[in-house]
Amino acid sequence: MTQSIAKILIWMAALSTIVVMVLILFQILREGLPILHLRFFLESPKSMGREGGILSTMIGTIALTAVAIIFATPLGVGTAIFLREYTRESRISRIIRFGTDCLAGVPSIIFGLFGFVFFVIYLNMGWSILSGGLTLAAMILPTIICTTEEAIKTIPYSYREVSYSLGGTKWQTVIHAILPNALPGIFTGIILSVGRSIGETAAVILTAGSSLVMPTSLFSPIRTMAVHFYILAREGISMEMAYGTGATLILLVLFVNTVANGLLNRYVRHRS
Amino acid sequence: MDYSIGMSVIGAEKDSMSQEKKIIIKNFTFHYNSLQALRNINLDIQPRQIFTIFGPARSGKTTLLKSLNRLTDLIFGTRHAGTILLDEKDIYDPKQNLTQLRRRVGFVFDLPTPLPMSIFDNVAYGPKLSGKTKKCLNEMVEKALRSAVLWEEVKDRLQTSALRLSGGQQQRLCIARVLALEPEVLLLDEPCSGLDPISTASIEETLFQLKKDYTIILVPHNIQQASRVADRAGFFLNGDLVEEGPVYQIFTKPRDKRTEDYVTGRFG
Numbered sequence: 001m002t003q004s005i006a007k008i009l010i011w012m013a014a015l016s017t018i019v020v021m022v023l024i025l026f027q028i029l030r031e032g033l034p035i036l037h038l039r040f041f042l043e044s045p046k047s048m049g050r051e052g053g054i055l056s057t058m059i060g061t062i063a064l065t066a067v068a069i070i071f072a073t074p075l076g077v078g079t080a081i082f083l084r085e086y087t088r089e090s091r092i093s094r095i096i097r098f099g100t101d102c103l104a105g106v107p108s109i110i111f112g113l114f115g116f117v118f119f120v121i122y123l124n125m126g127w128s129i130l131s132g133g134l135t136l137a138a139m140i141l142p143t144i145i146c147t148t149e150e151a152i153k154t155i156p157y158s159y160r161e162v163s164y165s166l167g168g169t170k171w172q173t174v175i176h177a178i179l180p181n182a183l184p185g186i187f188t189g190i191i192l193s194v195g196r197s198i199g200e201t202a203a204v205i206l207t208a209g210s211s212l213v214m215p216t217s218l219f220s221p222i223r224t225m226a227v228h229f230y231i232l233a234r235e236g237i238s239m240e241m242a243y244g245t246g247a248t249l250i251l252l253v254l255f256v257n258t259v260a261n262g263l264l265n266r267y268v269r270h271r272s
Numbered sequence: 273m274d275y276s277i278g279m280s281v282i283g284a285e286k287d288s289m290s291q292e293k294k295i296i297i298k299n300f301t302f303h304y305n306s307l308q309a310l311r312n313i314n315l316d317i318q319p320r321q322i323f324t325i326f327g328p329a330r331s332g333k334t335t336l337l338k339s340l341n342r343l344t345d346l347i348f349g350t351r352h353a354g355t356i357l358l359d360e361k362d363i364y365d366p367k368q369n370l371t372q373l374r375r376r377v378g379f380v381f382d383l384p385t386p387l388p389m390s391i392f393d394n395v396a397y398g399p400k401l402s403g404k405t406k407k408c409l410n411e412m413v414e415k416a417l418r419s420a421v422l423w424e425e426v427k428d429r430l431q432t433s434a435l436r437l438s439g440g441q442q443q444r445l446c447i448a449r450v451l452a453l454e455p456e457v458l459l460l461d462e463p464c465s466g467l468d469p470i471s472t473a474s475i476e477e478t479l480f481q482l483k484k485d486y487t488i489i490l491v492p493h494n495i496q497q498a499s500r501v502a503d504r505a506g507f508f509l510n511g512d513l514v515e516e517g518p519v520y521q522i523f524t525k526p527r528d529k530r531t532e533d534y535v536t537g538r539f540g
Contacts, residue, residue: 088348158385162446165343166398167375167453176397177387271388271433 025250032247035240041248045212049228050238054245056214060129060222061252063215064208065197067133068140069190075137076144077179077186083145084152085174104142111139112203120207127221132208139203140193147192151185152178180271184264191260195253201226225249294319294457294487295340300354302335304347309335311511312354317457322479322488324498324519327508327534333491334382336508337459340489341377342370358457375402378450382462382491384442386434391426394434394445398453412452420448421478440471447478457487465493476501495535499523507531 043053079096087093115135125131155178163173179186201224209221210231223231225245232242295317302310310332317323325333338344340356342363356363363373375398386394395413396404404412413430417423422444426437434445443463450458460479464472479488479501492498498505499519506516507528515528526532533539 158381158383159387161343161346161381162385162387163397164346165341165374165379165381166401166449167371168397168401169371172401176401181388 028243028246028250031239031243032245032250035244036247040244044214045228045241048237049212049232049241054225054228054241054248056212057223057225057228057245058248058252060208060215061198061224061226063129063218064132064136064204064222064224065194067129067218068136068197069193071134071137072140072144072193073186073190076141076189077148079141079145080148080152081174081178084149085170085178100142100145103138104146106139107202108139108200109202109206111135112206114138115203115207126219127207127209127211128219129208129215129222130218132204132222132224133218135203135207136197136200139200140196143193143196144186144189147189148182148186151182151188154185155181184268187260187264191257194256194260198224198249198253198256199226200224201230205230225252292319293317294359295489296355296357296360297336298355298357300336300339300352300356302332302339302344302352303350304335305349309511310339313513315506315513315516317487317489318504319487320483320485321503322483322490322501324490324492324502324505325508326492326495326498326505327514328539330510331508332511333508334461337379337461337489337491340457340459341374341379343374343379345370371402375453376455377457377459378453378455380443380446380450380458380460380463382465382493384439384446384466386437386442386445388433388435390431391434391437391445392430395449395452397449413448416448416452417445419451419478419482420444421474421481422448438471440467440474443467443471444475444478447475451482455486457489458482460488460490462491462493464497472497495523507534509534 040053041058042055044056045054046052079100083093083096112135115131115138119125119131119134120127123131159177159181160173163177168176204224205227208224208227210223210227211221212223213220215222225248229242229245229249232238232245293316295315297313297315297317300310300313301308313332313336325336327333335344339352340358340363344350344352352364358373358377362368387397389397392413393400395416396409399409399412414423414427417426422441425441426445434442437445443466447460447463464475467475476497479490482488490498490502492501502519504517505519505522507514507522507526507530509530515522515526515531517527522531523535526535
């Protein structure tokens with residue numbers, strides 16, 4: 001009796017997850033897909049986004065995410081390696097880990113505020129790809145640290161012992177025996193972070209601005225797709241265009257995840 | 273515990289090659305935090321011989337082996353006293369280059385531990401780290417695999433993953449990987465513990481071949497193996513070296529009651 005109740009409850013839990021996801025996708029794609037023509041991707045927005053496409057916001061989103069990943073990955077992976085390989089459980093490592101956990105729990109609007117005060121105003125970078133990217137980097141750092149640490153944790157102790165016993169230094173051991181085996185885990189962290197960066201709105205609007213002009217350098221202000229979607233819908237400029245942007249956003253995230261997963265599988269298969 | 277000090281001298285008289293000493297262990301004591309793993313060990317190891325360290329579990333065999341190339345340094349909270357001389361130089365000298373020491377003193381672990389990469393890359397791991405060129409590597413890998421009696425079985429699939437080899441092949445790969453470093457001393461910690469009799473035989477055969485050039489210290493996975501392959505043997509019990517000498521003497525006329533009990537199977 002309890003068995004079947006448990007079974008039904010667990011099935012329902014799993015089912016509701018799928019239902020929620022399908023409903024969201026269905027709603028956005030039903031409204032958005034009819035808007036998606038080639039011109040929608042190849043033109044920049046005109047008259048506040050009422051007409052034209054979303055090219056400049058796509059470029060802005062990709063640039064911003066790229067900056068965030070480029071800054072956060074080495075920092076995050078480096079921190080994780082430090083915590084796992086270069087120090088024992090000690091007060092320092094506990095403080096660092098506590099800091100990362102706190103960082104992970106901070107709401108994104110607070111990151112936005114910090115980015116605005118520090119990068120935009122204090123460092124005088126203005127609303128720009130760089131300010132926004134660095135803010136996002138700080139935001140995704142905990143994710144990358146955490147997933148990398150988990151990946152390093154699963155590597156058998158014997159790999160390290162073997163590497164040292166074959167005359168490897170600590171650095172050589174990290175490069176040749178640890179990192180290649182942690183790569184799938186690190187990759188997962190990066191994919192999660194890309195998803196978060198692409199979808200982030202609050203922190204970005206405060207640090208990268210909401211300009212519709214095509215960016216020309218790292219110091220150009222931009223409007224990301226998520227911000228574009230928010231402004232179009234919030235200010236009632238064009239629900240049609242908003243859904244089009246939303247659909248593109250979802251497809252972009254799906255695309256990134258699929259490609260990344262494909263690459264990852266090939267890498268894993270290649271190694272075994 | 274006095275036995276250990278006197279024994280190596282008595283053993284040496286019976287052995288004509290006793291003048292040459294590759295490794296000299298003097299009053300060596302080792303602790304893991306508060307746990308004493310080795311107590312005042314005195315032992316000389318001669319070159320081009322197989323020395324076997326045997327005894328029941330937790331008697332300090334692996335600790336002694338790992339101390340010889342300082343793999344024990346990786347463990348937190350250990351301390352030691354006494355000296356270990358390799359070619360008359362103290363390996364615990366602060367100026368000792370660890371990388372160099374571990375290349376001179378190779379270690380084979382009790383379980384096959386291939387790294388998740390190709391057969392070639394596994395064998396080339398050590399030489400690559402020391403900056404050997406690609407051309408050089410091919411030769412070294414072949415030589416090492418031949419010495420470990422594995423070449424014929426894998427020469428056509430060097431680029432496949434080492435994880436696909438059988439247990440016995442993996443262990444011989446690990447031996448090849450160590451031989452590629454061109455070490456002087458070979459430490460083997462129960463290298464046949466997970467293997468079937470046929471693989472064990474081929475690894476023992478390999479050891480016989482290697483004895484001509486290397487100093488080998490072996491922790492056997494049973495007493496029979498010790499008596500089959502070794503030239504000299506040392507019996508360890510609870511961190512003490514009870515007795516040491518030529519293998520025929522240890523197994524037929526042990527001086528110490530405890531050795532006799534263990535060898536004849538009264539305990540252990």
